[in-house]
Amino acid sequence: MKIAVLGSGVIGVTSAWYLRQAGHEVVVIDRQDGPALETSFGNAGEISPGYASPWAAPGIPMKAVKWLMMQHAPLILRPRPDMAMLKWLVAMLGNCNARDYAINKSRMVRLAEFSRDCLIELRAQTGITYDERMQGTLQLFREESQLAGIAKDVAVLKADGVPFEVLDKAGCIAAEPGLAGSAAPIAGGLRLPNDETGDCFKFTNALAEMARAAGVEFMTGTRIARIVEEGGRITSVDTDRGPVTADAYLVAMGSFSPHLVRPLGLKVPVYPVKGYSLTVPIVDEPLAPVSTLLDESYKVAITRLGDRIRIGGMAEISGFNMDLPEARRATLEHSAGTLFSGAGDFSAASFWCGLRPMTPDSTPVIGATRIGNLFLNTGHGTLGWTMACGSAHVIADIISARTPAIETADLALSRY
Incomplete structure (x- = not known):
């Protein structure tokens, strides 16, 4: 399949990498001139699965x-x-409250621990x-x-x-x-x-270069105007460089994700x-x-x-x-x-x-939406760097119709 990834922060770039590793054709679209130039640029640098706690x-x-x-x-x-x-x-x-705190923390730690394992594996495979x-x-x-x-x-x-x-x-x-x-x-x-610990900006750009070498296309400096839906499916993304078509679309635009999908009738509480x-x-x-x-x-x-x-x-x-x-x-x-x-x-x-x-419960939104070929990987809060590789691995599995290594049902938008 051809997958359009919207956003080139650490979440978008890692998603593109794992999707390409799964055999898909991938194009990444971002308004900035390069990867990780917004929220991923100057974060605290910590990769702390054990401190994955709800606010x-x-x-x-x-x-x-x-x-x-x-x-x-x-x-x-x-x-x-x-x-x-x-x-x-x-x-x-x-x-x-105590009940929701325990539920939210448990699923955050589950994803964060898996993400650390994915990062260790990625580092061993690529030498990044x-x-x-x-x-x-x-x-x-x-x-x-x-x-x-x-x-x-x-x-x-x-x-x-x-x-x-x-x-x-x-x-x-x-x-x-x-x-x-x-x-x-x-x-x-x-x-x-x-x-x-590590520099998220350096990591994201190094992985983007590896992704390019593996065949991922990066459309940087490209503004996304809207996502076009016809007949219950996404047919294209309108940009200032013309429409981009794909078989599936992944929204990984951080705080801007809700604005992009709201016209489609999707309410993402980010x-x-x-x-x-x-x-x-x-x-x-x-x-x-x-x-x-x-x-x-x-x-x-x-x-x-x-x-x-x-x-x-x-x-x-x-x-x-x-x-x-x-x-x-x-x-x-x-x-x-x-x-x-x-x-x-x-x-x-x-x-x-x-x-x-x-998100209000501090857990990211990862998974399918009610629109069959539209997916989300957003809402990581302070833990985007900590959870990036695991979130990307999970969404690549979901888009590829493979069973993820961890439970993911409670990460999807449907939990709201």
């Missing part, structure tokens, strides 16, 4: 009120007359490099109350067979020696030794949640992180990417706003600066933002 959790509404009042707030809400925002917030709050490291993730708690509250997450990790370590301050410093000079209090940490990052050159290597550290107090990830430190985080609900307020930069600098003081040159840092495509 919607018991106690989050009360925590959100506290966060909104903080100077360096991990959550920023900019209300606007936007019915999609309101519906998404209401649906997300509806998932903030992307400033990758396999040295685990440390979730650091500045306060004793944070450390005391990890019981529910530890229970899920045990149930899913995910290796972990609960560390005291000395254990945290042993895992991340740069913390020895930290000015911040360290109550302890939760470490997942099997997690990885809303943009803005995140920020700083990329800082390392000036004193012994003081720098060796892998990824998650600063629980500010919900910021600090990741080593080669000779750079990537500092990413925060959740801003403000629609498709792409401004770069200095207050957000200050939060990233505060988190990393108090933990790894002197490691990087913040004056030479690049400041970036991206729109994470979030």
Whole structure:
């Protein structure tokens, strides 16, 4: 079959790769001039299956009120007359209970663990490099109350067979020696030794080159106007370079996916949640992180990417706003600066933002739609990099009418 993949972020490119490996003719269409130039460009760099947790959790509404009042707030809400925002917030709050949290986390971990296995296999098969490291993730708690509250997450990790370590301050410093000079209090940490790190932009572009060499066509710099449906099937995609026809169509356009399929009568509950990052050159290597550290107090990830430190985080609900307020930069600098003081040159840092495509239950939408030849791979939120290879493998199997290696029924749009 010929498959048209709409979107060339990490989700679109990995999907194109696995579809081509399954024997399909593949064309990728994107408005940008190259792959991974939007949300996949400057993410936090962590591949953390064990930390695949829903944002919607018991106690989050009360925590959100506290966060909104903080100077360096991990959550920023900019209300606007936007019915999609309101519906998404209401649906997300509806998932903030113990039952839904357990269901959502279990399926997220299932997909994320499978995705890590797929990435390991892909790396072995292709030799792809992307400033990758396999040295685990440390979730650091500045306060004793944070450390005391990890019981529910530890229970899920045990149930899913995910290796972990609960560390005291000395254990945290042993895992991340740069913390020895930290000015911040360290109550302890939760470490997942099997997690990885890497530059998502480098990975996506390297895989795109391999896909091109394998025969995938990339139509970059091409704007998609609409998807054309006739007789209950998609017949073409209208672009500013003319119509593109295929046997099947895969929408992998992140936060923009709902707008594209809404005229077809499909309601995809994905809303943009803005995140920020700083990329800082390392000036004193012994003081720098060796892998990824998650600063629980500010919900910021600090990741080593080669000779750079990537500092990413925060959740801003403000629609498709792409401004770069200095207050957000200050939060990233505060988190990393108090933990790894002197490691990087913040004056030479690049400041970036991206729109994470979030669903109310934090689980991506992967699978078929009621339109027979239209498929979705979107809504990965903060875990697009973590879940990319597994999501792509799954959707390639579904489109190819093969049985996926993991359960996928609860990932489809039909769950809504």
